[in-house]
Amino acid sequence: MRISIMTLFPEAVDAMMNESIIGRARRDGKLTICYYQIRDYTKNKQKQVDDYPYGGGMGMVMYADALYNCWADIKATSPDAYTIFMSPQGSVFNQEKAKKLSTEHSHLILVCGHYEGIDERFIEECVDEEISIGDFVLTGGEIPAMAITDAIARMLPGVLSDEECFSEESHFDGLLEYPQYTRPSVWHDREVPEVLLSGHHANIKKWRREQSIIRTYQKRPDMIESAPLTPKEKKFLENFKKEHEI
Ligand SMILES: C[S@@+](CC[C@H](N)C(=O)[O-])C[C@H]1O[C@@H](n2cnc3c(N)ncnc32)[C@H](O)[C@@H]1O
Known part of the structure; x- marks a missing residue:
């Protein structure tokens, strides 16, 4: 996967994207991140990237031309790259979208706006x-x-x-993840649930699934409606509700 980021602040983004798991993925060649400084693509002497909005109003708007030159440079060698504009007006990102983008495209161009935004014609x-x-x-x-x-x-x-590292996590299959614990087994008089110390894998699996269902119901009732539950799990949830509702 290749991700090209068009930005006015490549150093700031790179500082974060060089650390931890993402940094290691880059070093191992599993992910390529390239930065494109939009300012390098302006044709004016001052390297100005923005101007006052037509019609008046607050703030500055980024030039379509600087963005276009930068974008065209990337597209020239990668015509199939998929272009995404980061925008508060876009559809809201979620795990499902992340999954889709990670499997359907080999090259993404992420365009970062700044100031009041960017010229609509580029979009x-x-x-x-x-x-x-x-x-x-x-x-x-x-x-x-x-x-x-x-x-x-x-x-x-x-x-x-x-793959289990993410396939069991919150949102992957429409549920939140079960609670996690690490050593010590007792902390501030709070004990780790006994089943997790039992070594009984089937019981642990069952407990975790049930906890996922319970926490999704309690923390995100909006998600539980469409969660992919088996008839047995639906029954389990109904019983839980009966036992815990006033
Ligand atoms: C101050 S915002 C511009 C907002 C724009 N004037 C509007 O009201 O829609 C500047 C830039 O930040 C980015 N941005 C701000 N909020 C965002 C969000 N919630 N999601 C994605 N990008 C965002 C976009 O790239 C945007 O062009």
């Missing part, structure tokens, strides 16, 4: 999809680009030690 001409990381507004697209890169990268083959 019309060059962008395949707009993605938001939530219903709030950030100062730039760099944090969204890092979040999306991270979520995609950890699902690429070989990046994590085992």
Whole structure:
């Protein structure tokens, strides 16, 4: 997988994307991240990338031309690259989208806006999809680009030690993950659930699945409606509700 990030702040993004699991994936050749400094693609002497909005109003808008020159440079050698604009107006990113992007494309171009945003004509001409990381507004697209890169990268083959590392996690199959514990077995008088110390794998698996169902119901009732539960699990949830509801 190759991810090309168009940004005014490549160093800031790289500082984060060189660490830990993503940094190791890059060094191992499982993921390539390239940065494109949008400012390098301006044709004016001052290297200005933005200007006042037509019609007046607050803030500055990034030039379509600087963005286009940068984008065209990437597309020239990779015509199939899929272009995503980081935007609070896009569809909201989730695990399902991360899965889709990690399997359906071998090269993504992530465009980071800044200031008031970017000239609409660049979006019309060059962008395949707009993605938001939530219903709030950030100062730039760099944090969204890092979040999306991270979520995609950890699902690429070989990046994590085992597929189970992400396939059992929250959101992968429509449920939240079960609670996790590590040593010591008693901390501040709080004991780790006994079943986890039993070494009985089938019981542990069953307990974890039930915990996933319970926490999804308690923490994200909006998710439990569409969670893929078996008839037996639905019955388990109904019983749990009866026992715990007033
Ligand atoms: C201050 S925002 C511009 C917001 C724009 N004026 C609007 O109201 O839709 C500057 C840039 O940050 C990025 N950005 C801000 N919030 C975002 C979000 N929730 N998801 C993805 N990108 C975001 C986008 O690239 C955007 O162009």
